[in-house]
Amino acid sequence: MYRIVRKEQLSQEVFLMEIEAPMIARERKAGQFVIVQKGGDFNERIPLTIADASPEKGTITIVYQRVGASTFLLAELEEGDAIENVLGPLGTPTHIEKFGRVVCVGGGIGVAPLYPIAEAMKAAGNDVRVIIGARNKELIIEEDKMRTIDPDLTIVTDDGSYGEKGVVTVPLERMLQEGNVDHVVAIGPAVMMKFCTKTAEKYNVPITVSLNSIMIDGTGMCGGCRVDIGGERKFVCVDGPEFDGHLVNWDNLMMRQRTYKAQETEDNDKCRGGICGKLGLK
Amino acid sequence: MKTPEIIEKEAKEILASLPSTLSPKDRAAIPHMDMPVQDPKERIHNMSEVALGYTEDEAIVEASRCLQCRNKPCVNGCPVGIDIPAFIHKITEKDYSGALSVIQESSLLPSICGRVCPQENQCQKYCTVGKMCKDVDKAVGIGRLERFVADHEADKSTVPAIAPETGKRVAIVGSGPASIACAADVRRAGHSVTVFEALHKMGGVLSYGIPEFRLPKRLVDKEISKLKDMGIDFEKNVLVGRTRTIKELMEEDGFDAVFVGTGAGLPKFMGIPGEDLVSVFSANEYLTRSNLMKAYDGEHSLTPYFHAHRVAVFGGGNVAMDAARTALRLGAETVDIIYRRSREEMPARKEEIEHAVEEGCNLRLLSQPVEILGDENGIVKGVVIRKCELGEPDASGRRSPVEIPGSDYTVEYDTVIVSIGNASNPLIKKTTPEIETNRRGNFVVNEETCETSMKGVYAGGDIVLGAATVILAMGQGRKAAAAINEYLKENK
Numbered sequence: 001m002y003r004i005v006r007k008e009q010l011s012q013e014v015f016l017m018e019i020e021a022p023m024i025a026r027e028r029k030a031g032q033f034v035i036v037q038k039g040g041d042f043n044e045r046i047p048l049t050i051a052d053a054s055p056e057k058g059t060i061t062i063v064y065q066r067v068g069a070s071t072f073l074l075a076e077l078e079e080g081d082a083i084e085n086v087l088g089p090l091g092t093p094t095h096i097e098k099f100g101r102v103v104c105v106g107g108g109i110g111v112a113p114l115y116p117i118a119e120a121m122k123a124a125g126n127d128v129r130v131i132i133g134a135r136n137k138e139l140i141i142e143e144d145k146m147r148t149i150d151p152d153l154t155i156v157t158d159d160g161s162y163g164e165k166g167v168v169t170v171p172l173e174r175m176l177q178e179g180n181v182d183h184v185v186a187i188g189p190a191v192m193m194k195f196c197t198k199t200a201e202k203y204n205v206p207i208t209v210s211l212n213s214i215m216i217d218g219t220g221m222c223g224g225c226r227v228d229i230g231g232e233r234k235f236v237c238v239d240g241p242e243f244d245g246h247l248v249n250w251d252n253l254m255m256r257q258r259t260y261k262a263q264e265t266e267d268n269d270k271c272r273g274g275i276c277g278k279l280g281l282k
Numbered sequence: 283m284k285t286p287e288i289i290e291k292e293a294k295e296i297l298a299s300l301p302s303t304l305s306p307k308d309r310a311a312i313p314h315m316d317m318p319v320q321d322p323k324e325r326i327h328n329m330s331e332v333a334l335g336y337t338e339d340e341a342i343v344e345a346s347r348c349l350q351c352r353n354k355p356c357v358n359g360c361p362v363g364i365d366i367p368a369f370i371h372k373i374t375e376k377d378y379s380g381a382l383s384v385i386q387e388s389s390l391l392p393s394i395c396g397r398v399c400p401q402e403n404q405c406q407k408y409c410t411v412g413k414m415c416k417d418v419d420k421a422v423g424i425g426r427l428e429r430f431v432a433d434h435e436a437d438k439s440t441v442p443a444i445a446p447e448t449g450k451r452v453a454i455v456g457s458g459p460a461s462i463a464c465a466a467d468v469r470r471a472g473h474s475v476t477v478f479e480a481l482h483k484m485g486g487v488l489s490y491g492i493p494e495f496r497l498p499k500r501l502v503d504k505e506i507s508k509l510k511d512m513g514i515d516f517e518k519n520v521l522v523g524r525t526r527t528i529k530e531l532m533e534e535d536g537f538d539a540v541f542v543g544t545g546a547g548l549p550k551f552m553g554i555p556g557e558d559l560v561s562v563f564s565a566n567e568y569l570t571r572s573n574l575m576k577a578y579d580g581e582h583s584l585t586p587y588f589h590a591h592r593v594a595v596f597g598g599g600n601v602a603m604d605a606a607r608t609a610l611r612l613g614a615e616t617v618d619i620i621y622r623r624s625r626e627e628m629p630a631r632k633e634e635i636e637h638a639v640e641e642g643c644n645l646r647l648l649s650q651p652v653e654i655l656g657d658e659n660g661i662v663k664g665v666v667i668r669k670c671e672l673g674e675p676d677a678s679g680r681r682s683p684v685e686i687p688g689s690d691y692t693v694e695y696d697t698v699i700v701s702i703g704n705a706s707n708p709l710i711k712k713t714t715p716e717i718e719t720n721r722r723g724n725f726v727v728n729e730e731t732c733e734t735s736m737k738g739v740y741a742g743g744d745i746v747l748g749a750a751t752v753i754l755a756m757g758q759g760r761k762a763a764a765a766i767n768e769y770l771k772e773n774k
Contacts, residue, residue, distance in 0.1 A: 023525055037482045041576050044584040045482070070584050085482040087519040216570050216585075219480050219521055220707050221490075223549040223564035233551065233558070238709060252558050255660035259560045260586040 001082040010141040013066045014109055015075050022058030024088045030120040031094030031242050035218040039084030044070040047215045049113030063112030090218045091241045100182035102126045103175050105168050105196050107133045107188025111142050114187045118149045131171050137162035169199045176203040190254045197245035207245035211236050228252050286318035293339040306349050314420045315344040322640040326610045329494045329578050341430040345373035348422045355408035361757035364388040382435040390466050393501045396429025399753045400631050441511045445472030450770045453537040455522045458486020459752045460743025461543035463759030469514050471767040478520040490574035493604050523709035539738045539766045546704035546744035556654025561588055561662045565605040565701035572608050590697035593617045594665050596651055597701035598628035605699045606643045617643045622650045622670050622683040654698055664692045703749050732762035
């Protein structure tokens with residue numbers, strides 16, 4: 001059992017949980033993820049990137065957005081409650097080296113998993129610049145934490161309610177234009193990572209992205225997370241989650257992410273009168 | 283097809299007519315008892331077990347067919363060497379707990395093996411009665427009798443004797459058939475045993491792979507709880523290679539030996555265009571969603587499954603049959619099993635193929651998929667199929683398929699399930715370079731001891747064999763356990 005020692009609501013739909021998981025806390029490296037299953041026979045396995053960890057306290061931190069029934073149920077848990085299953089650390093750790101200047105771009109809740117990578121990049125001696133973006137001010141998370149890495153970080157919102165109005169590719173392009181950018185790391189929605197890649201491509205700068213594909217076991221068994229990387233079939237769970245953005249077949253990734261779209265809509269409808277109704281939710 | 287009621291009536295009539303002492307000729311004349319099964323039209327609408335199991339009368343009739351051959355040819359066909367005539371004899375005496383004791387001397391999981399072993403290629407293949415009838419299907423139903431005994435005695439099985447604690451510790455990686463068998467034998471020798479499983483349920487392929495309608499999960503849970511009663515520790519959510527490495531287990535965590543039974547867990551794809559379309563699934567994914575995540579129970583499960591209408595399953599093995607039959611139960615209107623050779627060469631068990639066909643799956647034989655076509659949303663809309671003919675026998679002894687040029691045609695489907703086998707999972711190989719692997723990534727082990735090239739590390743099951751069966755995996759687990767027990771004795 002994995003006890004929740006701290007829970008914070010970062011925005012209306014975004015939650016942070018610090019969970020006791022000493023073995024994972026000890027072994028994890030930047031860029032790795034866990035699979036969380038609330039317990040019992042019927043709950044989904046949810047892949048979530050490790051946002052932070054403390055080997056001393058034996059805890060890891062996850063950040064997730066309440067989007068469907070499973071994350072809704074997870075968000076019902078409070079401090080002191082336990083999650084039955086947390087598997088990890090999964091995936092290949094981020095390749096950290098001293099590149100020089102590294103721009104880290106985080107979109108939405110992608111800012112959370114970006115933090116340990118930005119932190120490790122800084123620790124490796126890089127000059128780290130941070131860009132964080134969201135739809136509006138309410139949805140900007142972990143700003144203070146990110147400021148510890150880059151006090152002059154750039155904030156962008158779609159509606160201009162905080163920071164610059166626009167999308168993350170605008171400040172990214174500005175920084176690339178200024179020159180001296182040696183590496184870009186982007187984590188966020190697939191479409192954001194796709195356009196960050198296109199922007200970096202223009203300036204011939206390498207970019208690392210973290211892919212969030214459909215996944216069940218997280219150990220290489222199901223093949224649901226397969227992605228096309230430069231024409232080769234790779235599994236996000238064991239070969240990734242991070243890949244060279246320039247090699248990712250973005251259209252295929254985004255298409256495959258929509259596999260259960262129709263069913264999820266159906267399930268959400270069912271959820272209102274169905275299982276969630278039975279559980280006394282919504 | 284005979285209904286369960288008719289089969290039971292036949293059994294009663296035969297029992298009443300049997301003379302008190304039976305000559306071998308009398309025995310061989312007793313007709314083979316059919317297995318009562320759920321009506322195909324009904325069973326495709328539920329997940330309950332297809333084969334219902336023999337009643338007591340049926341079991342006694344079937345057991346009476348056994349000639350009690352002195353040379354026991356059937357035992358040679360059993361990978362774990364169960365004294366088959368002895369347990370069958372106990373059935374004829376209605377001594378079912380005695381029958382179970384005989385089985386348990388050699389096999390740990392009779393309720394599971396009685397259901398999933400390919401008996402027609404093992405014990406039953408050598409059965410004298412089958413030979414006399416010139417039909418392996420008329421051999422004594424050893425597997426069905428094994429299942430009968432296990433089910434009849436389900437609540438009575440006792441914890442086997444455990445030798446005094448030795449203080450030695452053994453880590454078992456994975457909780458599938460090889461691991462379970464190894465864990466039990468090592469524990470019996472008095473060593474402390476911890477089983478590490480990555481998933482949230484124990485049982486490996488028995489839990490995530492084999493469907494409920496073929497192997498009810500309550501049986502798997504029961505076997506695991508029996509092992510817990512023996513004092514074996516089970517730790518879930520541990521992926522060896524990531525959470526801990528084998529080296530760490532041995533050097534830091536104090537395990538004296540390790541058994542790796544991680545299975546063959548990396549699905550293979552065909553390498554044809556269109557395999558990355560949205561409604562193309564590996565059989566592993568399709569079955570894991572339904573079995574492990576219980577997606578078939580839409581009322582309760584939060585894991586979705588793809589609502590397929592016209593399904594193409596690529597492959598002709600047991601897993602392909604499981605996937606095809608699962609698709610029917612999840613509401614598919616048509617299911618085609620596309621296989622490049624003929625029915626003769628299909629690697630699936632005959633019974634599984636028959637069950638699939640009875641349920642309405644179509645066999646599209648001598649057919650090789652060459653391309654999967656998709657619509658603008660990436661959903662499958664069809665498969666281009668090339669016709670094949672049979673050529674010369676290949677290395678496997680089966681006649682090899684030869685593609686016929688210019689024979690391509692397209693069939694409409696909305697879902698494809700690829701079930702052409704698994705490659706070995708590279709995780710342990712990557713994190714434990716000390717372990718020698720072959721070209722295919724399988725562990726290289728000493729055939730007698732199952733020891734790997736790393737001292738104190740043993741391996742068995744699909745990680746060594748490639749794709750094999752539950753019973754072969756168990757056989758290797760037991761072989762490794764014997765070697766581990768020997769190794770720990772020497773290393774006091």
